[in-house]
Amino acid sequence: MVETGSISIFLAFIISIYVLAASIYGAKTRKWDFVKSAENGAIAVLFLLVIATIALVYSLINLDFSLKYVALNTSTDLAMIYRFTSLWAGQAGSLLLWCLVLSVYTAIVVLQSRNKDRQLMPYVLATLATVSIFFIGIITFVESPFEKLPFTPQEGRGLNPILQNAYMAIHPLTLYFGYVGVTVPFAFGMGALLSGKLGDEWIRYSRKWALFAWTFLSIGLLLGARWAYLELGWGGYWAWDPVENAAFMPWLAATAFIHSVMIQEKKGMLKKWNMSLIIITFFLSIFGTFITRSGIISSVHSFAQSDIGPLFLGFIAFILLFSFAMFLYRMNDLETENKFDSILSRESAFIFNNLLFLGAAFAVFLGTIFPILSEAVTGNKILVGPPYFNRVNVPIALVLIFLMGVGPLISWRKASFKNLVKNFLYPILLGIITVIVLLALGIKDTVALISFALCAFVTGTVFTEFFRGTRVRIKRGENFLLAFMRLVSRNKRRYGGYIVHIGIVLIVIGVTASSVFVTEKQSTLARGESMELRNYSLRFDGLKQYTTDAKNATIANLTLFEGGKEIDIISPEKNIYKYEGNREINQETEVALRSTYKDDLYIILSSFNEDGSATIRVMINPLVNWIWAGGTVLLLGAIVTMWPSGRKSRQEAFVRYTVSDHDAPVKAS
Amino acid sequence: MLKGKLKFIIAISVIALTVSYLVYGGVKDTMVYYLTVEELKAQVPTVYDSRVRVSGTVVPGTIIKDTDGSIVFQITDGAQMVDVAYEGIIPDIFADDVEAVVEGVYAKNNVFEADILLAKCPTKYESTDSLYENKETSY
Numbered sequence: 001m002v003e004t005g006s007i008s009i010f011l012a013f014i015i016s017i018y019v020l021a022a023s024i025y026g027a028k029t030r031k032w033d034f035v036k037s038a039e040n041g042a043i044a045v046l047f048l049l050v051i052a053t054i055a056l057v058y059s060l061i062n063l064d065f066s067l068k069y070v071a072l073n074t075s076t077d078l079a080m081i082y083r084f085t086s087l088w089a090g091q092a093g094s095l096l097l098w099c100l101v102l103s104v105y106t107a108i109v110v111l112q113s114r115n116k117d118r119q120l121m122p123y124v125l126a127t128l129a130t131v132s133i134f135f136i137g138i139i140t141f142v143e144s145p146f147e148k149l150p151f152t153p154q155e156g157r158g159l160n161p162i163l164q165n166a167y168m169a170i171h172p173l174t175l176y177f178g179y180v181g182v183t184v185p186f187a188f189g190m191g192a193l194l195s196g197k198l199g200d201e202w203i204r205y206s207r208k209w210a211l212f213a214w215t216f217l218s219i220g221l222l223l224g225a226r227w228a229y230l231e232l233g234w235g236g237y238w239a240w241d242p243v244e245n246a247a248f249m250p251w252l253a254a255t256a257f258i259h260s261v262m263i264q265e266k267k268g269m270l271k272k273w274n275m276s277l278i279i280i281t282f283f284l285s286i287f288g289t290f291i292t293r294s295g296i297i298s299s300v301h302s303f304a305q306s307d308i309g310p311l312f313l314g315f316i317a318f319i320l321l322f323s324f325a326m327f328l329y330r331m332n333d334l335e336t337e338n339k340f341d342s343i344l345s346r347e348s349a350f351i352f353n354n355l356l357f358l359g360a361a362f363a364v365f366l367g368t369i370f371p372i373l374s375e376a377v378t379g380n381k382i383l384v385g386p387p388y389f390n391r392v393n394v395p396i397a398l399v400l401i402f403l404m405g406v407g408p409l410i411s412w413r414k415a416s417f418k419n420l421v422k423n424f425l426y427p428i429l430l431g432i433i434t435v436i437v438l439l440a441l442g443i444k445d446t447v448a449l450i451s452f453a454l455c456a457f458v459t460g461t462v463f464t465e466f467f468r469g470t471r472v473r474i475k476r477g478e479n480f481l482l483a484f485m486r487l488v489s490r491n492k493r494r495y496g497g498y499i500v501h502i503g504i505v506l507i508v509i510g511v512t513a514s515s516v517f518v519t520e521k522q523s524t525l526a527r528g529e530s531m532e533l534r535n536y537s538l539r540f541d542g543l544k545q546y547t548t549d550a551k552n553a554t555i556a557n558l559t560l561f562e563g564g565k566e567i568d569i570i571s572p573e574k575n576i577y578k579y580e581g582n583r584e585i586n587q588e589t590e591v592a593l594r595s596t597y598k599d600d601l602y603i604i605l606s607s608f609n610e611d612g613s614a615t616i617r618v619m620i621n622p623l624v625n626w627i628w629a630g631g632t633v634l635l636l637g638a639i640v641t642m643w644p645s646g647r648k649s650r651q652e653a654f655v656r657y658t659v660s661d662h663d664a665p666v667k668a669s
Numbered sequence: 670m671l672k673g674k675l676k677f678i679i680a681i682s683v684i685a686l687t688v689s690y691l692v693y694g695g696v697k698d699t700m701v702y703y704l705t706v707e708e709l710k711a712q713v714p715t716v717y718d719s720r721v722r723v724s725g726t727v728v729p730g731t732i733i734k735d736t737d738g739s740i741v742f743q744i745t746d747g748a749q750m751v752d753v754a755y756e757g758i759i760p761d762i763f764a765d766d767v768e769a770v771v772e773g774v775y776a777k778n779n780v781f782e783a784d785i786l787l788a789k790c791p792t793k794y795e796s797t798d799s800l801y802e803n804k805e806t807s808y
Contacts, residue, residue, distance in 0.1 A: 162761070234758050343676045351677075352684065359688035366692060371703060381703035383722055385772075388695040395691060524737050587761040604758065606738045615738040617758065 181213025
């Protein structure tokens with residue numbers, strides 16, 4: 001199996017080089033047979049990488065400890081499911097997965113666009129092949145997952161216990177789908193630059209792929225946050241850790257991109273901007289992989305460290321230089337077709353949205369690399385921590401939420417005062433009422449008040465849109481449900497987008513509440529003693545110990561009372577994993593979480609003492625569940641947006657407004 | 670037309686300046702020096718009462734846990750040692766010989782009062798050292 005694997009990745013490397021050469025040669029000389037054979041080559045790469053992946057999975061499941069990767073990431077006591085997920089627990093396996101996902105995407109691109117856009121596609125394929133060559137090259141020559149050990153150990157080192165969690169099993173996978181997904185719209189952008197076909201084709205393909213990648217990045221970020229919340233045991237879900245920022249930065253840039261492409265589609269504007277944005281997004285995605293994989297910026301959960309750093313830096317430099325050189329070369333062909341008319345228009349709302357997203361991405365980037373930067377400039381290593389990121393990003397986020405309400409309703413080109421009143425009067429009133437109600441409830445935190453008011457405002461605008469659209473259809477004689485369903489299904493992009501916005505609103509509400517209104521308490525309790533927190537009371541009923549094949553666990557038994565009434569039994573754990581000789585990390589604190597839509601009770605067994613007493617830390621985090629619920633809504637909206645349309649011809653036809661059509665309706669496409 | 674353009678330039682400038690100001694203010698007010706034990710000791714009179722981050726290896730046998738959940742321990746760079754007092758959540762991998770990162774204030778009584786404690790694995794994550802310990806038992 002091992003030889004099969006290493007031969008497969010070597011062949012995949014060679015064929016990728018062929019794909020690059022054949023597609024460019026074929027396109028330049030118009031010998032389409034070469035392009036065709038390059039396309040077949042891309043499919044062959046996919047097959048080879050599937051074989052390599054199967055070979056590695058087979059070795060992992062059968063615990064072939066003669067392989068370094070298997071010996072480092074598994075052990076005989078590891079459950080079957082985690083033997084499989086070890087595929088992406090370590091460096092080499094993750095990189096193999098990167099290559100596999102990219103080859104799947106490449107194959108889809110090839111199959112979807114066979115015999116279409118003949119000028120553009122060979123260059124798209126060439127770009128994808130270049131990225132493949134780099135990553136497959138790394139796993140073939142530098143970090144091979146099929147590297148053998150000089151001897152066969154009897155026992156592997158085992159998987160880090162905090163990685164043995166259902167969220168950790170799928171979170172990296174989701175994130176990879178997103179990271180790698182960014183490569184495809186970038187390839188279309190580069191294809192357009194290289195071929196000179198700078199029309200609508202690349203934007204149309206890119207938009208769909210960017211949305212796809214964005215959805216996976218969003219879900220990946222949320223799953224990662226949930227994993228950190230459940231597993232790291234400090235009561236939060238986001239710490240502005242470099243590895244988290246690594247995924248957050250491409251998300252910010254991708255969010256800007258999926259908004260600004262709409263302006264190019266509808267109005268033929270922002271062409272240069274979009275091209276730069278997709279280059280930046282791809283750069284941030286590779287940079288993110290680099291941070292996570294190289295361990296250059298020390299992080300609490302940097303799971304891999306190795307010497308592939310310089311290679312990555314070289315590749316990043318090449319991408320940036322080459323892309324921007326091509327960009328400058330084609331600059332004159334990226335002329336805008338329309339002008340900005342008024343600052344009070346949907347176009348400008350999008351511009352401000354983009355500037356702010358990019359501003360946030362820049363601030364996060366700067367904060368993440370600050371230790372390296374300051375050491376290079378001043379010789380001192382200086383860190384900026386969570387306070388920096390919060391101070392910069394919270395105001396930006398608040399303005400962005402405001403724009404999220406404004407953007408969808410304000411008129412194109414120039415909004416009149418009448419238009420503004422008609423669209424925004426009720427949502428603004430809703431925001432004001434929210435502030436009054438919250439003040440009456442005794443909430444005084446300014447940031448929280450502004451955030452909740454803006455969330456109410458956005459919700460108001462979205463419901464206005466749904467209400468108006470549905471009402472028009474009801475007047476035509478449809479019943480409410482049918483009218484609503486048709487409204488959404490006839491205009492998936494628009495209404496799907498609104499659903500995504502509602503998901504974001506839920507997330508913002510959850511994040512605001514859980515960061516502003518946390519209550520925390522730590523007490524050491526003897527058996528029978530209780531601790532009080534807000535309306536809750538926890539009684540410590542003693543410690544219990546048990547042993548399984550894998551671990552020795554200590555449980556604290558606690559009874560929870562709310563308002564004097566017994567409501568639940570809670571048992572946080574502290575586990576010591578066995579096989580100490582093989583593991584570097586053998587302790588794990590298992591948090592007990594009691595989660596409702598009102599608040600989360602987050603209970604940690606900090607330590608226990610010989611006399612049977614235990615130190616318990618309790619946090620009340622309000623509305624955390626809203627974040628995960630918002631994620632589900634976001635996913636739902638994204639699916640609606642991407643759902644293939646039955647009526648192709650209609651979706652493909654763009655309505656592009658030019659300066660001449662004066663009273664263009666607000667609704668488009 | 671020019672008036673419209675000017676409005677855009679002003680609006681964009683305002684956004685750019687605001688973001689830059691936020692970045693500047695954020696860095697200025699929240700930056701923390703990252704020091705080694707040696708650097709901390711070298712800056713002794715001036716470093717008191719300012720917030721810094723220090724990393725070092727936990728000296729074996731110096732971790733003392735109190736029943737209220739607070740701990741004291743020492744970190745070292747191999748030559749010098751620093752006393753650390755910490756109260757809060759203790760990372761699972763925190764133990765003798767791990768590399769600890771603490772953030773807080775170095776008090777005048779030469780005890781580092783930390784409110785952030787991070788721990789890193791003693792060896793590189795992908796190290797094969799531990800596998801060699803088992804070598805004798807194989808075949």
